[in-house]
Amino acid sequence: MPYVIHLLIMVSIYSILALSLNLVVGFTGLVFVAAAAFFGIGAYVTAIVMTSFGFNFFLACIVGALFSALIAFAIGAVLSKFRGDYYTLASVGFNIIIYSVFLNWQTVTRGPLGIPGIPRPSIFGLSFSDNFSFLILASLLVILVFLACRFIEQSSFGRVLRAIREDEKAVSVFGYEVLYFKLATFVVAAAFSAFAGSLYASYITFIDPSTFFVNESIFILAVVILGGLASNRGAVLGAAVLVLLPEALRFVGFPPDIAAQMRQVVYGLLLVILMMYRPQGLMGEYKL
Amino acid sequence: MDILPQLILNSLIAGSIYAILALGFNLIFSTVNFFDLSYGAVAVIGAYAVFYFSKLLGWPLFVAVPLGVLISGTIGFLLYTSVYRRLRMRRSSNTVLLVASLGVLTALQALLAIFFSSQFQTLSATSSGERLFSLFSGSITETQVIILLTAVAVLLGLAFVLKLTLFGKAVKAVGDDEEVAKIVGINTDKIIGKVFFIGSAIAGLAAILVGFDTGIEPIMGLPLLLKGVIASIVGGIGNVYGGVAGAFLLGFVENFGIWKISGEWKDAIAFAVLILFLVFRPQGIFKK
Amino acid sequence: MEDNKPKILSWVILLAVIIVGGFFFARTAKAPEVAGPISLGVILPLTGDGAVYGEPALNVYQLAVDEINKSGGVGGRDLVLVVEDGKCNGKDGANAAQKLVNVDKVQIIIGGICSSESLAAVPIAEAGKVALFSPGASSPDLTGRSPYFFRDYPSDASQGRVLAELAYKKGWRTVAFIQESLDYPLGIFKAFDARFSELGGKTVKEEFPTGASDFRSSIAKLQSQKPDALFVDTQAPAASVRIAKQVKELKWNPPLLVADIVVGDPKTVSENKALFEGAFGAEFGVDPNNPKFQHLLESYKQKYNAELPYQAYGQTEYDALYLVKEGIAAVGLDGQKLAAWSRTIKDWDGASGQVTIEATGDRASGHVLKIVKDGKTELYTE
Numbered sequence: 035m036p037y038v039i040h041l042l043i044m045v046s047i048y049s050i051l052a053l054s055l056n057l058v059v060g061f062t063g064l065v066f067v068a069a070a071a072f073f074g075i076g077a078y079v080t081a082i083v084m085t086s087f088g089f090n091f092f093l094a095c096i097v098g099a100l101f102s103a104l105i106a107f108a109i110g111a112v113l114s115k116f117r118g119d120y121y122t123l124a125s126v127g128f129n130i131i132i133y134s135v136f137l138n139w140q141t142v143t144r145g146p147l148g149i150p151g152i153p154r155p156s157i158f159g160l161s162f163s164d165n166f167s168f169l170i171l172a173s174l175l176v177i178l179v180f181l182a183c184r185f186i187e188q189s190s191f192g193r194v195l196r197a198i199r200e201d202e203k204a205v206s207v208f209g210y211e212v213l214y215f216k217l218a219t220f221v222v223a224a225a226f227s228a229f230a231g232s233l234y235a236s237y238i239t240f241i242d243p244s245t246f247f248v249n250e251s252i253f254i255l256a257v258v259i260l261g262g263l264a265s266n267r268g269a270v271l272g273a274a275v276l277v278l279l280p281e282a283l284r285f286v287g288f289p290p291d292i293a294a295q296m297r298q299v300v301y302g303l304l305l306v307i308l309m310m311y312r313p314q315g316l317m318g319e320y321k322l
Numbered sequence: 323m324d325i326l327p328q329l330i331l332n333s334l335i336a337g338s339i340y341a342i343l344a345l346g347f348n349l350i351f352s353t354v355n356f357f358d359l360s361y362g363a364v365a366v367i368g369a370y371a372v373f374y375f376s377k378l379l380g381w382p383l384f385v386a387v388p389l390g391v392l393i394s395g396t397i398g399f400l401l402y403t404s405v406y407r408r409l410r411m412r413r414s415s416n417t418v419l420l421v422a423s424l425g426v427l428t429a430l431q432a433l434l435a436i437f438f439s440s441q442f443q444t445l446s447a448t449s450s451g452e453r454l455f456s457l458f459s460g461s462i463t464e465t466q467v468i469i470l471l472t473a474v475a476v477l478l479g480l481a482f483v484l485k486l487t488l489f490g491k492a493v494k495a496v497g498d499d500e501e502v503a504k505i506v507g508i509n510t511d512k513i514i515g516k517v518f519f520i521g522s523a524i525a526g527l528a529a530i531l532v533g534f535d536t537g538i539e540p541i542m543g544l545p546l547l548l549k550g551v552i553a554s555i556v557g558g559i560g561n562v563y564g565g566v567a568g569a570f571l572l573g574f575v576e577n578f579g580i581w582k583i584s585g586e587w588k589d590a591i592a593f594a595v596l597i598l599f600l601v602f603r604p605q606g607i608f609k610k
Numbered sequence: 611m612e613d614n615k616p617k618i619l620s621w622v623i624l625l626a627v628i629i630v631g632g633f634f635f636a637r638t639a640k641a642p643e644v645a646g647p648i649s650l651g652v653i654l655p656l657t658g659d660g661a662v663y664g665e666p667a668l669n670v671y672q673l674a675v676d677e678i679n680k681s682g683g684v685g686g687r688d689l690v691l692v693v694e695d696g697k698c699n700g701k702d703g704a705n706a707a708q709k710l711v712n713v714d715k716v717q718i719i720i721g722g723i724c725s726s727e728s729l730a731a732v733p734i735a736e737a738g739k740v741a742l743f744s745p746g747a748s749s750p751d752l753t754g755r756s757p758y759f760f761r762d763y764p765s766d767a768s769q770g771r772v773l774a775e776l777a778y779k780k781g782w783r784t785v786a787f788i789q790e791s792l793d794y795p796l797g798i799f800k801a802f803d804a805r806f807s808e809l810g811g812k813t814v815k816e817e818f819p820t821g822a823s824d825f826r827s828s829i830a831k832l833q834s835q836k837p838d839a840l841f842v843d844t845q846a847p848a849a850s851v852r853i854a855k856q857v858k859e860l861k862w863n864p865p866l867l868v869a870d871i872v873v874g875d876p877k878t879v880s881e882n883k884a885l886f887e888g889a890f891g892a893e894f895g896v897d898p899n900n901p902k903f904q905h906l907l908e909s910y911k912q913k914y915n916a917e918l919p920y921q922a923y924g925q926t927e928y929d930a931l932y933l934v935k936e937g938i939a940a941v942g943l944d945g946q947k948l949a950a951w952s953r954t955i956k957d958w959d960g961a962s963g964q965v966t967i968e969a970t971g972d973r974a975s976g977h978v979l980k981i982v983k984d985g986k987t988e989l990y991t992e
Contacts, residue, residue, distance in 0.1 A: 036738070037712035044705070065417050115601055119357055119416055123551065124600050127593030134590035137791050137819070146793045148700065150729045150751050165737075234701075240729040242793070244699040252424060259421060281709070295657055297695075298432035305425030306405060313418045325834040328860065332826040432657070440661035442848030454859060461861050536823035536852050541658070545821055577827040585828040586791050586817035 039165045043237055045270075045277045046172035047230050050179050052257040052269035054226035057183060057219050059255070060264030061195040065122045068109075068129035069254040072224040074136055074246030075102045076231025081149040081241055082142065091155030091162075095232040099225040105132075106224030110217045129248050136243035148242030152235050172233055176270070179226050183266050186222070195219060196264075256305060262318025271316055279304075328460035329577050335466045335535075337573025338473035339528055343550030344557065344565035345480055346524030352560035353497045353517045354410070356419040360401055361525055362547030363430035366540065368394030368526025369533040370434055373443055391526045398522020399515055401426060406518075407511065427543060434540035445533035465534045472531060473566075476524060481562050493517055497560060525550075552596045558606025567607045571595075647688040648943055650675075650934060651710035651740075653696040653703060653721030653731060660698025662846050663723050663746065666919050667927050668693060670906075671720065673913055674931035684938045689931075692716060696727035703727030704734060711738035717945040718743060718937075720930050723923070725749030725793050732756045740945035741952065743934065745926040749793055750801075754970035758945065760952040761973060762933065762965050763926045764894050766794065768976040770801025772892040773841070773867055776979055777802075778809040782838035785867070787815040788828055788853055789843040798843055798869055820845070825853050826860060833862050841867040847878040847920075854885040870894060873980045873987045874922035883985035890990065892977035893922055894962075902961040922962075929960035 055069045079098035083089040089097065109128050116124050136143050143149070154163040155171065162168045186192050197205045198212055206212050235241050253276070261272025283297050308315075343365070350358055372390035375381045405426065409419055446452070446465065453464040484490035492513050495503040504510050529546060532538065549572065557568025572592060579591040599606065652671060655664040671691055679688045692714045694706035703722050710716050711734055719735060722728045723746035735742040736758045744752070744761040753765055777785050785806065789795045803813050814835050816828040832840065840857065844850045850872045857864070866889035872878055873891030897903060903921075906928045910918040918924045933955065934948075941947040958965040966974040979990040 035712070037708055040705075040708040040712065065420070112597065112601060116604075119420070120555075120600055120604065122357070122417075122420065123555065124597050126548075127597050130593045131590045134587060134819075138584075138586045138817070140796075146791050146796050147749065147751065148726055148729065148793065150755075238700055238704045238730050239733050240700045240704075240726070242700055242726050244726070245701050256421070281705070295432040295436045298657055299429045299436075302425040302427070302429030302432065305428070306422050309414065309418045309422035309425070310405070310408060313414055325830045328830045329827055332824070332830065335826070336824055435657065435661065439665055440657075441665070442662065442846070444851075452859070454861065456861075461859060463859050532823065536856075537848065539848070542821065542823070580816070580827040581831050584816060585788075585822075585825075585831075586819055588822065589819055 036165060039169050041278060041281060043165065043169050043172050043233075045274050046169070046176045047233050047237070048254070048257055048273035048277050049176045049270045050230040050233070051227055051254045052261060052273045053176075053179050053183050053266060054223040054230070055254055055258050056261075056264065056266065056269045057186065057223040057226075059258050061187075061192070061199060061219060062216050063199045063263075064117065065255065066113075066125045067122055067248065067251045067255055068125040068132070069227055070246045070248070070250035071129045071132040072102045072106060072227035073231045073234070073250065073254075074132065074243075075105060075224075076228025077235040077241050077246070078136060078143055078149075078231075079228070080232040081152045081235045084153055084236070085149060085151060090157065091153070091232070091236055092157055095229060098232050099228040102228035102231075103221045103225040106221045107217070110220040110224075113220070114213050114216055126248055126251075129251050133243060133247050136246060143243070146243065148240055149235075150240045152239045152241065154239070155236055168237060172237075175229055175233065179229065180266055180270070182226070186219075187266070191215070191218075199264075258315075260308060260315050262315030265315070265317040268315055268317035275316075324459055325581070327458035329581055331457060331460040331462050333574040333577040334570070335462070335469060335573075336577060337570035338469045339532060339535075340549050340553045340569035340572055341473045341566045342476050342524060342528040342531070343546060344553035344569045345476055345562065346521040346528070347547075347550040348554045348557075348559065348562065348565040349480065349484075349493075349517055349524070350521035351554065353493055353514060354406070355497070356406075356416040357423070357551070358406070359420065359423040359547060360426035360430065361398075361423075361522070361550065362543030362545075363427045363434075364394050364398045364401070364522045365525035365529035365546050366434060366538065366543045367397050367430065368523075369445065369529040369538045370438055370540075371526075372445055372530050372533065373438070373538065376445065377443070387530060390530050391523045394526020394529075395519040395523030398525070399519040401522075402515055402518040407514075427547075431540050431543055438540065440540055442537050442539045443533075444537040445530070446535075463535075465531075469531050469535060472527065476527070477562070477566055480524075484562060489513070489516070549592070552592055556596060556599045556606055558608035561606070561608040564606050564608035571607070645687070647690045648684060648938065649690055649692050649714055649716050650931075651707075651714060651716035651719035651721070652691050652693045653706045653710070653719060653727055654693070654723045655698035655727070656693075656695040658697045658699075660724050662848070663920060663923065664695075664698075666924065667723055667746070669914050670910065670918070670924050670927040671931060673906075673909060674928050676913075677909070678931065678935050684935050689935070696722045696724065696731075698722075698724040698727060700726045700730035703730040707731035707734040707742075711735060711740050716740060717943050718934055718948050720745065720927075720934065722747060725752060725797075728752060728759070728761075729755075732759050735759070735945075738945070741948040743930055743952070745930040746923050749797055753972050756971070758949045760949070760967050760971035762929055762960075762962065762967070763923065764973045764975060764977070766797035767801045769870055769892045769894070770798045770803075771805045772977045772979060773890065774802045774805035774809065774811070776890060776892075777806060777839060777867065778811055780839070780865070782811065782865070784812050784814065784835070784837045785839050785841055786832040786835065786837035786864075787813055787841045787843055788825065788832060789815055789817050789841075790845050790849060791817045791819050792845045794845050795843040795869065799841075802841070822849075823852060825856050829853070829857055829860055829862070833860065833864075837864065839865040839867055842872070843869050844871070847872050847875045851878060851882055851885065854882065854889075858885060865890075867891070868982075870922050870977065871920060873982060875919055876921065876987065877917050877919055879982055879987055880985040886982045887984070889982045891980045891982070891987070893980045893987070894975065894977045897963055900961060900963060902959070906961045925960070925962035929962050929965060932960060933958065933965070 058066045076098040079101045080094040083094045257272040261268030368390040371393040372386045375386035553569035554565045558564030696703040696706045718741040725747040728744045728747040742759045748766045750765045842850045868889045868891045870893040873893045937948045941951045955967040968974045981990040
């Protein structure tokens, strides 16, 4: 049972990441490959203010989200100039630059040594140190983010976004500032991703830069694509499948020395097959 | 001590490798218009083929190296016929192709690790005792001289083929507009197949040279790919000379960046250059 | 859209069946055991950059397990390894630990090889009352981290200190570092720098990201600062070889200092004789005259048809299995008792020399100076 709880917590964290990335990829149709950067900013800010300044987890969470939103604003302003493959590539660039900061700004982030001993959340004497209560906290956050995403989607703001995805020119003709809509979505998504980072840091209790490299962004993107673009339920389902799949593969029984590499092979082939036979993902509204 | 001559030499050596990578990548990208991420893995396969034939079977290098290049080309061609052609026939978007090629990259790197282990290998016969040449106050090895010459040879060869042969004209026509090319009677499928073969063979050559200069490991595919991509875009996508100019610019910026800033920021610097170019000169140094 | 729904539903159901089925299978298959084989958890990197350490480590574990089982196992019960990939990072280290602790219900985990894996696994092992025994993690952050954690590989702190003292005695006042941006090389640098500046020396440093293969400009930059010696400080010997080769290619011949992973790997040293001739390193006790160590080298060669790489780690990995065997024989298969027992290990004779575990969980012995001579690593005496 504790193993199942652990997996559910990981699913929750990736659900939040997928829901927020879905806001960007699903609603603007731009393939963003730097989700791990904001995940990392949330995790690092939370870890630093909790271990060095003794902040409460929930306060640290908010500081992390604000910080992430601020950086997203700057990056988003630059990214808004690009579209298509160039957008994708530039976002990879930002991920690598932010990763380099985690790795090399050693006075603040401790660089490759990572930050150990990050405390678990507690509030009003209520502690989330055991995994079950942590799962409840994580699920609550998933529900909150889920509802927020649905609200954005169904509001008039969301309708404009959807229209932008279908025909950007037409929308701008009607007098909407397309740039403003895209940037606002981006900033909100970055703040949500930071929540996932805070949860992660406090749950694993140790973070190091390697978790926030481009590979992780690609993984989160794969979650969104598998679940289906612009589908919130799809994002959660995608997170469940891709987090649980490698775990399930642990039980298949390859010889141990090649099992780990085989997992990578299976994961790679899954992406290829999915693209060939179901590019809209499991519950997607539209194709990439 | 004056380190300037050495820095210039280092930049030229790095630039040559990037140039070869960019030439192959540029050729494929400008013809099919999608980011083929498996390019990195295809390159490494060629280097491992040389490792297998020359180090494990003891074949002479003049057999092993051409065989390695051929194998890279063949794998590239097979990937096109088995995966990318099908996806393109279904009118999949570029993003779908990008994600599928990502799956291929992941799977191939893991397979290499299964067959050859993750251990670092070198292709050169001995790790020292290579002939050294002095140039001003810098020094350069025999292998590196070969790298410089190969880059020039590949550039001239490719420029000749693309500018002066019928095949080159057909490639350009397909890259400009596949539909129109089809209508005027070009067998686009055959042309693209050949482009994949040639581009992948060039990639293999680059990885083999890296293997002789420094060494190979299964996970080197992604860095090789990214350097080729950045060089292509900075130089100008679809322009043979552009990719080479971008490669040398990248080589110089990286190496002088180490001198003025510090080595650990090398990748961040490379991507910062890319983003600056995308913002201020998206068409690259040379327009198509 | 509508006609897609049944299809999606069947996907979801299929998935649910697989997952639930998988857990059921896993849970029923691993009932608490009183007889039959004893499962030992193993966390090590099998994919990614760290796989170069994980692969030989797994070989050594398997070798030791085979030997133990052949001689009757522990109280007649065989040992079996449950191996999980920690990928040398925190997240996968935590995942692996969660599975081993909660699904396989192991009482002791051997691992991780990397400090990041171990740091992330500690709280999980502690919560599950499982002993965590690392034969490779050397981060000073692990010292005294948990009563459930212990290691038979010493902390990095002593390696850097020993080399700094040597450098100062040699009359070097400026030492250049070329260091990989990873926890282990950074740990060595920090320890070296702290001791060396205390003595009155100065370090200059260039870092490089993992996976880099062209170091020429970093080397040229360090060379231009005219240091008295160069410390090549990398996570794996391969990168050290590349750097040493490029140093020679730039016609620079500074006195070299290298990390224990280089002097501890006879293959690297003998194949790159010319590169590392005269290089100093501080290795933690590989004693070629120790019969247990000789036995490990021979049986490894026999079984895998290759020299044992990273001998400084190989010896502690080998000892780890035998220590676990003794522990289980002494206090039974119980994580809490095993962890408490570990603190009583004193002057235990193993392939890595005499093992003593301190109350902090650290191994109580340090590094000794080595020098490379004619393709072999020798003990250095002034």
